[in-house]
Amino acid sequence: MSEPAPGSAFVAAVYARVAEIPRGRVATYGEVAAAVGRPLAARAVGQALKRLGAGTELPWWRVVNAQGRVSPRGGDGWPFAALQRTLLEREGVSFDAAGQIDLRRVGLRGL
DNA sequence: CTACTGACTGATC
């Protein structure tokens, strides 16, 4: 249990919510933000996950944008975007020809 | 304290 302490309560709440995302399922930044009481803080959620870095046990790859796609990260030389897709497919999440995920099937709502 | 940035979102063209 020697996990590195989060920098803020907001980050801690985000981590706790992401850690509870079931395997084979994905959540959007907006969902996580709303879960921590800040439905408009989706960007801050992304910042929190970015601060995690590699070597974390947190399933950050199960968090995607509202479009059901992996965010471009702002740099095409960043392998994390491709890694995220690989990890999701490894858990049974399917991507369509446009590289999008059917949130209605693997989303937390699952409707 | 002020300004800028960014793994976002929804609306509009």
Next chain:
DNA sequence: TGATCAGCCAGTA
């Protein structure tokens, strides 16, 4: 379907 604009939030300089 894809690109652009404006709005909101937390962290860092």
